[in-house]
Amino acid sequence: MYRYDAFDAEMLQDRTAEFTDQVRRRVAGDMTEDQFKPLRLMNGLYMQLHAYMLRVAIPYGTLSGAQLRRLGHVARTWDRGFGHFTTRTNIQLNWIKLKDAPAILESMAEVGLHAIQTSGNCIRNITADPYAGANAEEVDDPRVWVEAMRQWSTFHPEFSYLPRKFKIAIGAAPNDRTAARIYDIGMKMRRARDGKLGFEVMVGGGLGRTPYLGPTIREFLPAEHLLSYMTAIMRVYNRHGRRDNIHKARIKILVASLGAEEFARQVETEWEALDKAAIDVPEAEIARIRASFASPAFKTLPAINDAVEALKAASRPFAQFVKHNVLAHKVPGYVIVNVSLKAPGEVPGDCTSDQMDAIADLAERYGFDETRVHFDQNLILPHVALEDLPAVYEGLRAIGLATPNIGLTSDIIACPGLDYCALANARAIPVAQEIATRFADMEVAEDIGELRIKISGCINACGHHHVGHIGILGVDKKGEEFYQVSLGGSGLEDARLGDIIGPAIAGPKVTDAIEALINTYKKERTTGERFVDTYRRVGLAPFKAAVYAEAH
Amino acid sequence: MTATVSLLKAVTGNRLADGEVVFWGEGGWRERFPDASLFADPADADAALDAAKADPTVIVDPYIIDVRLDGEFPVPTSFRERVRALGPTTHLDMGKQAEGGPILEAIAAASGAARSAGRSNLIKKR
Ligand code: SF4
Numbered sequence: 321m322y323r324y325d326a327f328d329a330e331m332l333q334d335r336t337a338e339f340t341d342q343v344r345r346r347v348a349g350d351m352t353e354d355q356f357k358p359l360r361l362m363n364g365l366y367m368q369l370h371a372y373m374l375r376v377a378i379p380y381g382t383l384s385g386a387q388l389r390r391l392g393h394v395a396r397t398w399d400r401g402f403g404h405f406t407t408r409t410n411i412q413l414n415w416i417k418l419k420d421a422p423a424i425l426e427s428m429a430e431v432g433l434h435a436i437q438t439s440g441n442c443i444r445n446i447t448a449d450p451y452a453g454a455n456a457e458e459v460d461d462p463r464v465w466v467e468a469m470r471q472w473s474t475f476h477p478e479f480s481y482l483p484r485k486f487k488i489a490i491g492a493a494p495n496d497r498t499a500a501r502i503y504d505i506g507m508k509m510r511r512a513r514d515g516k517l518g519f520e521v522m523v524g525g526g527l528g529r530t531p532y533l534g535p536t537i538r539e540f541l542p543a544e545h546l547l548s549y550m551t552a553i554m555r556v557y558n559r560h561g562r563r564d565n566i567h568k569a570r571i572k573i574l575v576a577s578l579g580a581e582e583f584a585r586q587v588e589t590e591w592e593a594l595d596k597a598a599i600d601v602p603e604a605e606i607a608r609i610r611a612s613f614a615s616p617a618f619k620t621l622p623a624i625n626d627a628v629e630a631l632k633a634a635s636r637p638f639a640q641f642v643k644h645n646v647l648a649h650k651v652p653g654y655v656i657v658n659v660s661l662k663a664p665g666e667v668p669g670d671c672t673s674d675q676m677d678a679i680a681d682l683a684e685r686y687g688f689d690e691t692r693v694h695f696d697q698n699l700i701l702p703h704v705a706l707e708d709l710p711a712v713y714e715g716l717r718a719i720g721l722a723t724p725n726i727g728l729t730s731d732i733i734a735c736p737g738l739d740y741c742a743l744a745n746a747r748a749i750p751v752a753q754e755i756a757t758r759f760a761d762m763e764v765a766e767d768i769g770e771l772r773i774k775i776s777g778c779i780n781a782c783g784h785h786h787v788g789h790i791g792i793l794g795v796d797k798k799g800e801e802f803y804q805v806s807l808g809g810s811g812l813e814d815a816r817l818g819d820i821i822g823p824a825i826a827g828p829k830v831t832d833a834i835e836a837l838i839n840t841y842k843k844e845r846t847t848g849e850r851f852v853d854t855y856r857r858v859g860l861a862p863f864k865a866a867v868y869a870e871a872h
Numbered sequence: 873m874t875a876t877v878s879l880l881k882a883v884t885g886n887r888l889a890d891g892e893v894v895f896w897g898e899g900g901w902r903e904r905f906p907d908a909s910l911f912a913d914p915a916d917a918d919a920a921l922d923a924a925k926a927d928p929t930v931i932v933d934p935y936i937i938d939v940r941l942d943g944e945f946p947v948p949t950s951f952r953e954r955v956r957a958l959g960p961t962t963h964l965d966m967g968k969q970a971e972g973g974p975i976l977e978a979i980a981a982a983s984g985a986a987r988s989a990g991r992s993n994l995i996k997k998r
Contacts, residue, residue, distance in 0.1 A: 346888070348929070349929040353932050369955060370891070370959060418888060738951070739955065742991065749962045
């Protein structure tokens with residue numbers, strides 16, 4: 321795993337000292353709130369409904385045991401003993417006091433954690449395939465390239481005051497696990513026919529008020545030119561992005577108004593004019609970064625473990641856990657363990673300090689000291705020996721985190737919504753809790769199969785509702801909480817924006833509406849067909865009729 | 873039932889040092905909504921807001937909220953402001969709701985919502 325070097329450590333120390341002084345000046349009245357606010361936001365500190373919220377960056381969603389434990393410590397010492405993992409694979413702490421922020425940043429810096437690139441109109445913390453380095457189908461380890469981009473983009477003087485915030489994701493395999501098409505820039509690693517490494521580059525995706533899936537502007541960018549090509553994209557955006565209108569300032573609006581082809585042409589022209597050698601990362605530096613992501617010392621193990629097989633036969637919950645949460649690893653005898661933060665009735669993405677400690681212990685003991693954050697608001701132990709799986713399962717069960725529901729109805733994405741977020745129109749968490757509880761029964765859930773429900777508390781779409789198989793958006797209708805439901809979306813390789821089914825539904829009726837949709841799916845599906853595929857095949861009519869039947 | 877007749881005003885904001893939700897009340901900023909001063913005359917609320925703005929090292933972005941009477945108890949009309957006055961609906965042990973009391977219970981029982989100036993100011997400012 322990449323360890324921050326002396327340069328990074330010094331940068332974090334300087335940053336903490338600087339912010340400490342800024343807080344002191346603000347509290348002393350030497351700075352107005354208007355002057356201070358951009359500075360505190362640059363340090364990840366937002367004002368929410370009940371307190372300040374601190375958003376901590378988790379570069380490429382990777383945490384060591386020590387880092388996860390430190391997050392638990394911060395939450396326990398200066399917050400209420402829990403944190404919330406987000407769809408951007410960051411973590412948010414909900415009850416932070418401004419006066420504690422300097423001490424928190426100092427504590428986090430000791431383990432290489434920080435809140436840089438979590439706010440402001442800069443290139444935000446970059447996400448990568450959460451199974452990086454563990455998954456057999458990956459073309460290359462995306463973290464090598466994301467780390468190079470982290471170093472390049474952090475405090476980049478030319479790109480620190482963009483027209484609007486800027487989000488980048490890199491997928492590593494044909495199967496997308498980053499939702500790349502909903503990013504300002506999404507990339508997918510590829511190999512050319514001659515074996516050369518590169519990226520497919522998609523630009524101009526994004527959700528919010530005007531959702532778009534990013535079109536591909538280059539089928540193959542040779543990997544070594546990553547930074548110069550990014551620079552060309554950023555320059556075209558910086559020059560033509562709509563700084564005059566916050567609702568039109570994201571790059572998706574520019575790409576849509578120019579058209580993907582014309583946008584691509586301008587990027588290529590810009591790129592040709594650049595001194596690429598001066599911008600691109602030297603091969604030696606890529607090699608240095610790559611070395612820090614070298615595979616752990618995997619043992620040679622049998623691909624099948626008799627004890628695991630026996631336990632599967634003896635314990636239904638364990639068998640369900642293996643079926644839904646455990647995935648094949650690139651090395652025989654190892655597995656990827658998904659840790660669901662979606663126990664029905666709990667808050668999606670929330671994790672207590674004690675749970676963080678326990679997962680850190682498991683990672684250190686059984687997982688080569690690595691954990692990952694998935695944008696579905698779950699955690700991952702990416703490298704677990706099959707023979708240790710029963711112990712890991714027991715460890716997770718002991719802290720209430722062995723729910724075997726990855727990808728099932730109760731594995732719902734929900735943003736903080738009106739329970740915390742100052743921008744919210746309606747609550748998201750209670751809606752998720754009610755649906756998850758209704759569909760908690762494993763037999764029911766397994767019969768329904770893969771179903772991705774995503775809920776946002778306002779049009780900003782932090783809960784990715786546009787790309788949910790079922791998307792739920794909180795709206796304020798004549799002062800009451802209502803929810804607009806959409807169907808058929810996906811942010812992955814079958815990317816599509818969902819279709820709104822009809823008028824928004826009153827809060828207390830949402831779970832019944834979801835049940836009506838699911839019943840319709842059960843009636844219409846062919847054998848083995850997923851919810852989203854049935855919807856895409858049969859269309860809106862039967863689903864709509866089922867939901868609004870009552871109203872007629 | 874016409875429980876909601878009189879419309880009152882209160883002044884609220886988040887405290888600079890710790891982000892705590894506070895209300896303008898007797899003798900200064902108070903943490904509990906039941907201690908908020910209620911203004912029948914909007915001009916008095918405006919005056920309180922001006923006073924609050926004059927003390928920028930204490931409060932961040934203060935604003936005026938509407939308050940109605942549900943029976944004898946004052947309740948913020950906006951759902952957002954009721955959540956601020958109580959705490960998250962998903963963690964009843966957190967925020968101000970934990971301490972209970974008749975006014976907080978009335979707020980928790982209230983239904984209906986209206987847009988909050990807090991949110992629209994925020995969106996305007998962005
Ligand atoms: S979608 Fe809206 S309500 Fe939800 S976290 Fe984002 S801004 Fe807040």
